[in-house]
């Protein structure tokens with residue numbers, strides 16, 4: 001199994017998490033960048049651990065502090081052999097003071113980087129589904145190497161729209177929460193589904209509220225497989241295959 005989205009640098013003891021990967025039957029972890037600084041640290045981590053890959057990118061909420069130079073650095077870092085995508089990028093409107101204009105600009109600039117380098121991208125979208133969709137539609141020419149909706153939580157209403165753009169849909173522990181609708185999972189082609197933890201955040205039920213760990217990607221996958229009424233092992237095989245196809249720079253060890 002692969003955890004396709006984790007913030008490993010947020011753990012006190014990253015080494016412990018990585019050492020336990022084998023016991024947890026985790027094949028790979030994709031660490032996620034959110035700033036220039038942690039993108040650099042993510043690369044160092046990936047250099048140290050064979051089974052860790054990373055993304056580089058600037059999170060939407062930091063848009064007002066981004067300098068031109070930062071984007072150049074992200075583009076250079078993204079050429080590293082262990083960088084598998086640009087991310088997480090996108091829009092986050094959950095606080096009223098967020099500056100939408102700078103977020104949109106930063107989002108598009110990073111879509112351009114992904115396209116220039118032939119990399120897929122990972123989208124963070126919070127309270128901004130209409131704008132994310134509109135920007136992607138207007139910039140469809142930049143979606144040639146894959147993209148995914150990380151921690152998908154826009155429900156049934158938007159799923160076909162994002163699928164129509166050719167995107168993958170990735171689910172975190174949030175999909176296991178009792179109040180959340182899971183009925184639309186059946187409408188997503190199996191080869192478009194990815195599963196992630198977003199660890200240390202968003203622990204799936206029954207661990208909700210506790211610090212999340214990469215191995216809990218299985219708890220979420222199990223819940224989805226149950227909802228789809230398919231054999232868990234088959235589902236695991238399918239989503240691992242999907243993850244390797246999406247993050248195509250991952251090399252089989």
Ligand SMILES: [Zn+2]
Pocket residue numbers: 005007032088198
């Ligand atoms: Zn994340």
